[in-house]
Amino acid sequence: MKxxxxxxxxxxxxCIPELNAQDLLNEIEGDDELQHVRASFxxxxxxxxxxxxxxxxxxxxxxxxxxFGRLNGGLYELFGLDQASLRLSFDYGITDRFQIxxxxxxxxxxxxxxxxxxxxxxxxxxxxxxxxxxxxSTMSVNTLRFPNLTYERTFVTRLNYVHQxxxxxxxxxxxxxxxxxxxxxxxxxxxxxxxxxxxxxxxAARYKFVQRVAFNAEYFYVPEGQLAxxxxxxxxxxxxxxxxxxxxxxxxxxxxxxxxKGFITxxxxxxxxxxxxxxxxxxxxxxxxxxxxxxx
Amino acid sequence: MIDPSKTYFMLSRFLLIALFTLPSxxxxxxxxxxxxxxxxxxxxxxxxxxxxxxxxxxxxLEKESGKIEFSVxxxxxxxEKALMQxxxxxxxxxxxxxxxxxxxxxxxxxxxVDFSKDGEYPLTLDGELTMHxxxxxxxxxxxxxxxxGKISASATINVALKDYNISVPSVVGAKIxxxxxxxxxxxxxxxxxx
Numbered sequence: 001m002k003x004x005x006x007x008x009x010x011x012x013x014x015c016i017p018e019l020n021a022q023d024l025l026n027e028i029e030g031d032d033e034l035q036h037v038r039a040s041f042x043x044x045x046x047x048x049x050x051x052x053x054x055x056x057x058x059x060x061x062x063x064x065x066x067x068f069g070r071l072n073g074g075l076y077e078l079f080g081l082d083q084a085s086l087r088l089s090f091d092y093g094i095t096d097r098f099q100i101x102x103x104x105x106x107x108x109x110x111x112x113x114x115x116x117x118x119x120x121x122x123x124x125x126x127x128x129x130x131x132x133x134x135x136x137s138t139m140s141v142n143t144l145r146f147p148n149l150t151y152e153r154t155f156v157t158r159l160n161y162v163h164q165x166x167x168x169x170x171x172x173x174x175x176x177x178x179x180x181x182x183x184x185x186x187x188x189x190x191x192x193x194x195x196x197x198x199x200x201x202x203x204a205a206r207y208k209f210v211q212r213v214a215f216n217a218e219y220f221y222v223p224e225g226q227l228a229x230x231x232x233x234x235x236x237x238x239x240x241x242x243x244x245x246x247x248x249x250x251x252x253x254x255x256x257x258x259x260x261k262g263f264i265t266x267x268x269x270x271x272x273x274x275x276x277x278x279x280x281x282x283x284x285x286x287x288x289x290x291x292x293x294x295x296x
Numbered sequence: 297m298i299d300p301s302k303t304y305f306m307l308s309r310f311l312l313i314a315l316f317t318l319p320s321x322x323x324x325x326x327x328x329x330x331x332x333x334x335x336x337x338x339x340x341x342x343x344x345x346x347x348x349x350x351x352x353x354x355x356x357l358e359k360e361s362g363k364i365e366f367s368v369x370x371x372x373x374x375x376e377k378a379l380m381q382x383x384x385x386x387x388x389x390x391x392x393x394x395x396x397x398x399x400x401x402x403x404x405x406x407x408x409v410d411f412s413k414d415g416e417y418p419l420t421l422d423g424e425l426t427m428h429x430x431x432x433x434x435x436x437x438x439x440x441x442x443x444x445g446k447i448s449a450s451a452t453i454n455v456a457l458k459d460y461n462i463s464v465p466s467v468v469g470a471k472i473x474x475x476x477x478x479x480x481x482x483x484x485x486x487x488x489x490x
Contacts, residue, residue, distance in 0.1 A: 024356045024365045025398070028329045028488065035371055039386050056378030093378075124392075173392050211387050212465070242387075244468050245379060287377045 037122040040132065040170035042214055043283055044091060044099065044116070046204040047236040047251045048263045049218045052132045052168045052178055054116050055093035055101075058289030063089045063103075065281040067256035072274035080277060087258040092288070097121070107257050114138035122169060134166040140259050157188035162260040168204075177205040182220070184261050193228035198265050206240070214240040216251070220264050227265060234267045238279075249281040326359040328447060328485035335368055335480050337455075339473040346380065346472065348373040355482055357449075362406030364421065366399040366480075388462050389428055397427040399434075409440055416441050421451070430460045438480070447485040453478050 041051035044061065055061045065087040069080030077083070089103030097118040104111050120133040142158040161184070168178025180202035189196055204218035220234045238251020254269035255262070256277045269275030333353030339346040354367040370391040375381040385391040401423015403409075409417045419438045424431050438451030455476045457464065464472045 023400070024327070024358060024363060025354065025367050025400075027327070028331070028354060028356055029367065039382050056382075059378050173386075173390070242383075244383075244471070285377075285379050287379075290376045 035124045037124055037132070037170050040122070040168065040176040041206050041216075042208075042240040042242055043247050043249065043281075045249075045281065045283075046178075046206065046216050046218045047238050047249065047253065047281075048234065048255065048258060048260075049180060049202055049204050049220070049236075050116065050134070050136045050164065050166055050260075051204065051206075052118075052134055052166055052170075052176065054097065054099040054118055054134070055091045055285070057093045057096045058287060059093050060286045060288050061091040061093075061101075061283055062286065063087075063091070063281055063283045065089070065258050065279065067253070067258065067277045067279035069256075069277065070269065070274070071252075071276045071278065085256050085258070103259070105257075105259050105262075107259065107262055108142040109144050110140050110142055110259055110262075112138055112140035112259050131167060131169040136162075136164040136166060138162045138260055140261060153188070159187045160261040161185045162264070164202075164260070174208045175205070177203070179203050180220075182260075182264060184265050186261060186265070191228050194231075194265075195226045198222060198226045200264050202264070212242040216240060216249070222265065230268060231265065232267050232270055234263045235271055245285055247281075247283040249283070251279055251281075252276050253279060325361065327356060327488040328359065329356040329488045330354070330482050330485055332484075333366070333480070333482045335373075335478060337373075337479070338477045340477075341471060341473050344471040346375070348375045348381070348384065350374070353480070353482075355485075356488070357403075357485060359406075359411060362403035364399075364401060364403055364423070366397075368397040370395060370397060388464075394427075394429045397425070399423055399425045401434075403440075409442075411442060411447070414442050414444065419449070419451075425455075427455070428460045428462055432459055449480075449482040449485070451480045453480070 039053070041053050044051055044053045044055055067085045069077055069083035071079050073080050073082075085106040087103055087105040089101055091099055091101035093099050099116040100114070101116070102111070102113045114137060116134060116136045118132060118134045120129060120131065122132045123129040138161070140160045142160070146153050162182060164180050164182045166178050166180050168176060170176040182200045182202060184198040184200060186196055200220050200222045202218060202220040204216070206214045206216045208214040216238050218236050222231075222233060232254060234253065234255040236251050236253035236255070238249055241248040241250070254271050254275055254277070255267035256269075256279070257263045257266055269277065331354050332351060333355045334349065334351050335353050336347060336349045350368060350373045352369060352372045355365065357364045370389045371385055373381065373384065375384065401421050404420045404422060417440045419440055420435075421438055422433070422435045425434045434453070436451055436453045438449060441448045455478055457474060457476065
């Protein structure tokens, strides 16, 4: 009992000054509010693949993308710079979770449109959501003329679809990674060795090694038996460089095609043979709709 | 025979009760708080004007001692351009590393404020401002307004980015001011009830 009394007095002596020195803020601060994890990737696109990000609400993202010819074309082709393939696109954020976009590519004179919706959003704070899940769906139409065909290419045969889930996580400020289970459906394929519906899985990651510069890698694996021999899996490596309102993406890839059905199922280049294309994307954002200012 | 582990349990429980009841006896401080404080900042250069607003600032004030503390969630600053907000968090404030800024200090002339009388009272604040992982002693002026029993407060301070190790790359140097004007407004302090 003596010990007990002593300890009680001691406690008084110890805890009073301690409590007075304690932070006032602790008395009112509760759990941290739920916060969405942002900027897992610098851009809605990793390189060719979709990233976990969408264009912010009210923001228009204008992108100019180029892929040049093969590096193994040598000096005669100026390492591929003599040939350029272009894609122009506009992506717009309807909300912070929902993006729509349109584009036009040199490849097969293709027009494409897409919807991208963030179903789950990784959060910090209490009640955590460990990952993000984004749904992506795109349709493209080949508008090449076929003057010498013996059969008719109807409009329907020109359509292609890609549906994708993008599941990933920002592990820390530097590292983000994602996997992309994908279905590609082409209404028309050239040979019977190619399946109309192709299942593929992609993986992509970025590592931001210094402020404003990140390294990106992405790879799409198409399980065997779905494509004719000669078609290869797409591997791309590159850098993101951020300057104010622009993001510059510089990369090397074995696929010069910038639309999803193309780089997933129609890549023919091999890294081992030097069939590597240099390319860049420039993304410029415009704020079309500004968030409201706080009331005074 | 009393089970010794049980005695120990009782004792620790008593101590725990003592620990929690003690402060309420020893403290006779009146505290006011808010979770809806507002902080806006302005960067004015000839090239670009940038402003951001945060309406979720937490603050607590101890009436008798004049102790005052602020806590500011960096990600709660809203910009007119979403990309600016992203860059602010990612590149400048590094908000995942330093999620909050705090001010902890004292109103040295709290005795001159008559909380029962309407009026505008000038304040002198000194304390420590922590931002971007850097803590610095600051001395600022503000004012407290008492109107019909309602307490509000405001202050405007200037913050030099380099004081807090916030570096601006030379490419955007012309767009971001070296000294940022920060306006702090507490529309209403509420009594903290125990």
